Amino acid sequence: xxxxxxxxxxxxxxxxxxxxxxxxxxxxxxxxxxxxxxxxxxxxxxxxxxxxxxxxxxxxxxxxxxxxxxxxxxxxxxxxxxxxxxxxxxxxxxxxxxxxxxxxxxxxxxxxxxxxxxxxxxxxxxxxxxxxx
Ligand SMILES: [Zn+2]
Numbered sequence: 001x002x003x004x005x006x007x008x009x010x011x012x013x014x015x016x017x018x019x020x021x022x023x024x025x026x027x028x029x030x031x032x033x034x035x036x037x038x039x040x041x042x043x044x045x046x047x048x049x050x051x052x053x054x055x056x057x058x059x060x061x062x063x064x065x066x067x068x069x070x071x072x073x074x075x076x077x078x079x080x081x082x083x084x085x086x087x088x089x090x091x092x093x094x095x096x097x098x099x100x101x102x103x104x105x106x107x108x109x110x111x112x113x114x115x116x117x118x119x120x121x122x123x124x125x126x127x128x129x130x131x132x133x
Contacts, residue, residue, distance in 0.1 A: 014043070066090065066128035073130055074117045081110035086117070091125030 009022040018029035025035045068090050076086035084099025104110035116122040123129045 064128055065131045066124040066126070067132075068124055068130050069132060070117060070120065070122075070130040071133045073122065074114070077110060077114045077117055081113065082107060086113060090122075090130065093125075 010019040011022050012018070013020050013027040013029060013032065013034055015027060015032040015034070016030040018027065020027050020029070020034065025033065027034050073086045073089055076089055080086070082099070082104035084096040084104060087093075087096035087099055099105055099109055102109075113122060117130065120129060120131050
């Protein structure tokens with residue numbers, strides 16, 4: 001005889017996951033009410049909660065500012081900008097090397113970077129703006 005045939009009709013409790021009778025309105029394991037209305041409400045609120053959570057995660061990734069300090073970058077560009085040190089600091093290695101061999105891109109680059117750091121529009125190698133002092 002197949003096991004399925006002798007098993008009573010059961011469903012999983014949405015609260016504790018234990019098997020309860022299909023006709024049960026209260027879980028015998030955790031004592032929660034599991035009539036259809038409650039299950040539907042529970043699933044809907046759970047779904048909405050997950051959607052809200054996803055939205056929050058997206059917002060977090062979009063509002064990601066650079067972890068690098070704007071103050072440190074400003075000091076570096078003033079003291080060692082002609083060596084491109086501020087660009088190495090934010091991970092922009094290639095342009096940092098360019099600055100190193102061209103004296104801060106003939107010093108014009110240093111002035112532009114200094115102003116951009118000051119105004120908060122200077123970004124790191126991931127394109128994240130340096131906003132934190
Ligand atoms: Zn239960």
